[in-house]
Amino acid sequence: MRNVDTIAAISTAVGEGGIAVIRVSGPDAVREAKKFFRSRTDIMEADSHTVHYGHIVDPADGEVIEEILLTIMRGPRSFTAEDVVELSTHGGVVAVKRVLELLLREGAIRIAEPGEFTKRAFLNGRIDLTQAEAVIDLIRSKSDRAFSVAMKQAEGALSKKVKALRHQLIELLAHIEVNIDYPEHDVAEMTSNYIQTRCEESCSIIDGLLKTAGEGKILREGIVTAIVGRPNVGKSSLLNALVQENKAIVTDIPGTTRDVIEEYISLGGIPLRLLDTAGIRETSDVVEQIGVQRSRTALEEADLILLVLNLNEALHDDDRLLMKQLEGRPVIVLLNKTDLPPVLNEDELYAIVSKESVVRLSVLQESGLDQLEHAISRMFFGGELESGDLTYVSNVRHITLLGHARQALVDAIEATEAGIPIDIVQIDVRNAWEQLGEMIGDSVSESLIDQIFSQFCLGK
Template sequence: MDIDTIAAVATPPGEGGIGIIRLSGKKSLEIADAIFKGASEKPLSGLEERRLNYGHIVNPKDRRAVDEVMAVYMKEPKTYTKEDVVEIHCHGGAISVRRILELVLLEGARLAEKGEFTKRAFLNGRIDLSQAEAVIDLIKAKTDANFDMSLNQLEGSMTLKVRELQNELLSMLAHIEASIDFPDQDVEEITSEELKKTAKHVYEEIDKLIATSNTGRIIKEGVKTVILGKPNVGKSSLMNALLRENRAIVTDIPGTTRDIIEEYVNINGIPLRIVDTAGIRETDDLVEKIGVERAKEMLRDADLAIVVFDCSKELEQEDIEIISLVKDKPAIVLFNKTDLDSKLREEDVSNMLKDKYIITTSMLEGKGIDKLEEKLKEMFLSSEVEIGEDPIVTNTRQRDLLIKAKENVQDALDALNMEMPVDCIEVDIKGCWENLGFITGDSIGEDIIDKIFKNFCIGK
């Protein structure tokens, strides 16, 4: 790891009340002293640590004031990175933060890479890899449930569970070593039974963690929900109703929506990634045809389809094609435009879409949206989601490693059930221990670490 001092703007770009420039490394305080002048003419190092100190950032060449600021320094190791850290709080806006950052870099700091502050926190042992991943999840959280889940992981819930399982695996390895070191004593039969008991418990605990991954994905990424139907059946009106704003263009002209429109909406703590698609129909319009194909592609990866029918019209061939697209997917059916005379019967659709829930709606009158939201809650929150102390798997990397660890334990159990010598399972137990270690970063390569931290923003 580089040991030079890094610096970056830690606040989002644009106008704001405060802009923050963060430094981390051995030269942080030295650099700050070169450009900060306190109210009593003292440098930052001459003022109280871990306290915001009033003063000015000045250009070292001519001592002219650059901005009026508050600055704080924190000595290692009790900092975010476990290195010396300085933060300069200036006026928000592009000019002030840029000028101060330029001075910091001229005095010897290096511009930080994406996620480098958190990467240093990980490499210096302040947090493990699962906690580092929780940092970016906290920043990107779109719901309270997502935030609470990420905070739970940041506080070490996954770490504690992984350590607990690894300790059980070490106990298994100790039993194996005992049978190898004392072959003349009758310990292998006892060791085999102990190993089976521990392996079953580890297998069950890993399986429970894997089972949380779908909940974790939904809370973190949202339920990918595609709105599907013919042109002019009310798809864009439905999206606007769920968002409580006029996001999609609504007209009486069929084919208004030609491309994918995607937005997030929070329903009972679960984010829905709502995708409004082009109306499904045969068309000679090249742009609209591309939109129809994109709609079908989005449907293939969707968690849920909301299929909208115009109940003021009889079932047509295009409706039947849409039914064929969603018959094997989780779907909710909306009979829209109930404010008009109905020509479509529920049984016309329910016979072809068995087990699909049908709701009658009128987007014009705002009817039926509450029933749709209740059904969405029922489908994806069958029991109220409560983020407690138990860990929840939050990403694909963790899930894949747990699946590999589970396979290791299964191989060990199979060998034990076949009454193979206990030393034959040593490789499987070590493999499980190592795969769990990849979750926390105890055993992981630099390339994987770099890949994870490149998902972070600069300044974090």
């Protein structure tokens, strides 16, 4: 699918910076840029993937608008597989805005829609849909590990596995078609065994991909982590230690934190969305009551709860009540203030929670944070993260479609075992093939494509 118009947008973040980049893509990208670009080089004759120094000039009055570097990438050797021109201007809002307005003024170039450059790369066949969606994950990555997983998907690691799986299924469909067309040569038992074996092999491959779904989703979206506990046990100090910045106000006065403070961190390659909550206790302070209620809401939404207890104090009734309320939830109990003489009765604590869920630390001395990292890794990943060559499935759409494909294959196996004619079994196998095709974009509706690319930022 080729596009007939030329689009442009600012591809760098708005604000002050060393440079800003305007991307132009489409059949008239180079010709339209030539109208405004003054240089010793005729860019119409310039080679692809070359950079040229010059100025942007308003042709109406000859005013020099900006000093730029212009990069030419001719299709199909470009991100969109079309002719692409990138204009590198001085950073800042005014300079890049003036250049973009000049490009759009005559109407031959229009402003790009969100994600339209990546959408064109997909429609023009340079990338498939899983690779396009990986671009969003690259932009939104919150840890090195998440970025590496997204990069592998952008390079086509997941696509290759799905395409290989579809190739197996199309061979199976071809085998079934032959037996339907030439039933006199069909050995029913042999065909039945062949279909079951191939479907089971495909199910095994899908199971291997789905096995990574939980970890992949965590790496993609992060673990929503609520830091809870009574007032003044060190919750905000823990947040500051993990973030390595004084994001939360810390005082000796109980009830200082009145609202939920949110921060993203990467702990050992695991992205965490930390929620520092107000101390949970009974209080007559109206403002603090609102903070406590918001803390309870954060508790309900959390994937992981870090319950902070003060090792320098005996267990309080509020501590016991909190632990009771958190039964059955993923909780790591943090015994804080190990730098002070211990007072808390640990035997009583271990009668309520398992010893394996307890981590001893001193936020003041920043000791024990590595044990916290190991505890989180053990809880969510069974120990260490998988090796770097593993392909993770992290996108909810991908997980859903893989599940549907697997179910279709299971239906085909059960139908074969029940002696149902193979022309009916063929429907289930083809359904699995189509579900995988929707995953990579071979068979997908226009509305779904629009929905996916509308999540992108402008200029990507």
